[in-house]
Amino acid sequence: MAIKKTSKEDIVKHAIRLFKINGYYNTSMANIADACGLIKGSIYHYFKSKEEIGLEALKYVHEYFEEKIYSLAYQEGMGTKQKIELFVKRIDDYFLHSEGGCLLGNFALEISFENTLFRDEIKSYFLNWEKALARILSERFDDQEALELARKYVALTQGEIMMMNLFGSPERYLKVGKKIIALLE
Amino acid sequence: MAIKKTSKEDIVKHAIRLFKINGYYNTSMANIADACGLIKGSIYHYFKSKEEIGLEALKYVHEYFEEKIYSLAYQEGMGTKQKIELFVKRIDDYFLHSEGGCLLGNFALEISFENTLFRDEIKSYFLNWEKALARILSERFDDQEALELARKYVALTQGEIMMMNLFGSPERYLKVGKKIIALLE
DNA sequence: GTCTATATCAAGATAGAC
DNA sequence: GTCTATCTTGATATAGAC
Numbered sequence: 001m002a003i004k005k006t007s008k009e010d011i012v013k014h015a016i017r018l019f020k021i022n023g024y025y026n027t028s029m030a031n032i033a034d035a036c037g038l039i040k041g042s043i044y045h046y047f048k049s050k051e052e053i054g055l056e057a058l059k060y061v062h063e064y065f066e067e068k069i070y071s072l073a074y075q076e077g078m079g080t081k082q083k084i085e086l087f088v089k090r091i092d093d094y095f096l097h098s099e100g101g102c103l104l105g106n107f108a109l110e111i112s113f114e115n116t117l118f119r120d121e122i123k124s125y126f127l128n129w130e131k132a133l134a135r136i137l138s139e140r141f142d143d144q145e146a147l148e149l150a151r152k153y154v155a156l157t158q159g160e161i162m163m164m165n166l167f168g169s170p171e172r173y174l175k176v177g178k179k180i181i182a183l184l185e
Numbered sequence: 186m187a188i189k190k191t192s193k194e195d196i197v198k199h200a201i202r203l204f205k206i207n208g209y210y211n212t213s214m215a216n217i218a219d220a221c222g223l224i225k226g227s228i229y230h231y232f233k234s235k236e237e238i239g240l241e242a243l244k245y246v247h248e249y250f251e252e253k254i255y256s257l258a259y260q261e262g263m264g265t266k267q268k269i270e271l272f273v274k275r276i277d278d279y280f281l282h283s284e285g286g287c288l289l290g291n292f293a294l295e296i297s298f299e300n301t302l303f304r305d306e307i308k309s310y311f312l313n314w315e316k317a318l319a320r321i322l323s324e325r326f327d328d329q330e331a332l333e334l335a336r337k338y339v340a341l342t343q344g345e346i347m348m349m350n351l352f353g354s355p356e357r358y359l360k361v362g363k364k365i366i367a368l369l370e
Numbered sequence: 371g372t373c374t375a376t377a378t379c380a381a382g383a384t385a386g387a388c
Numbered sequence: 389g390t391c392t393a394t395c396t397t398g399a400t401a402t403a404g405a406c
Contacts, residue, residue, distance in 0.1 A: 025210035155344030
């Protein structure tokens with residue numbers, strides 16, 4: 001199946017980049033249009049509002065994580081150690097090349113608690129991340145402990161992404177993955 | 186010495202609350218003025234720009250942490266365990282009652298990398314947090330290990346504040362403090 | 371599908387009366 | 389020190405030509 005390459009997806013991808021670097025409210029429709037080589041009015045041919053782009057952006061990244069990363073936890077015929085290494089490696093590959101950090105983490109801190117449209121998507125993203133990691137860990141720990149460890153490591157990952165981007169230092173971020181792998185050595 | 190209670194401080198305190206809950210760019214001068222019982226033009230009697238309020242807000246919170254929390258690490262005549270317990274308790278008291286999370290963490294994710302005015306203040310806040318925690322831990326660990334532990338726990342604290350506010354669950358956040366204290370049991 | 375043009379509104383900020 | 393009033397800019401969004 002060929003890779004889908006619609007203009008709509010292009011807009012979302014450019015929007016994601018800008019949202020991550022400059023934030024949601026500090027990114028204008030004109031900024032997004034510029035990045036796409038369009039004029040701001042033209043964006044409304046694809047999306048009816050900025051909010052719709054924001055939600056699509058969250059869903060797009062979430063979907064990537066579901067398909068490429070979380071799914072590893074539920075695959076048959078792969079060893080626990082192999083699973084966790086691939087899980088960690090794919091997350092690292094993503095965030096080490098993700099200028100501006102984690103879109104959904106950024107939105108979590110920028111968006112008001114009342115914005116349930118965005119917030120529900122963000123919660124689902126993190127819950128599924130925790131669930132997938134807990135699933136892998138549960139092959140060596142009991143369910144309760146696996147879940148607690150997963151939650152801790154997702155939070156730690158988010159904290160280290162914050163620090164990595166604040167200080168421009170990937171080293172500290174990378175220690176998290178190593179520690180997760182070490183749990184299953 | 187009586188507690189200083191200028192109107193300028195009131196504005197900063199209201200701004201901090203709004204910035205934490207709704208974000209910096211999503212908070213307008215009119216919002217801040219409303220919260221203060223003023224009209225937006227009146228704010229300019231105290232501050233020349235929104236950016237100035239933003240910076241003052243960051244400095245105000247940073248200063249609170251320096252005076253009330255980080256300073257504990259450098260006090261004479263207090264046991265290591267007593268220090269760490271008070272250090273953790275004061276941080277908990279702050280964030281458990283801080284609607285919208287950590288102002289400087291929020292700004293770290295919302296503000297562009299290029300905004301060095303804000304970013305330098307944020308970096309200083311986190312570096313001094315790490316330094317103070319490392320100082321306490323260095324009474325039981327060697328300097329290198331103490332610094333690594335401190336960095337890890339500051340990052341973890343930020344991640345858990347994110348999750349606490351996202352899910353409305355203080356329980357997970359509270360485990361961080363307990364683990365820091367456990368390091369010195 | 372992209373453009374020009376524009377409507378509408380809210381933002382940051384300033385001037386000057388009281 | 390706070391107000392009314394206003395300026396200017398930039399934001400989201402829409403209508404309609406090409």
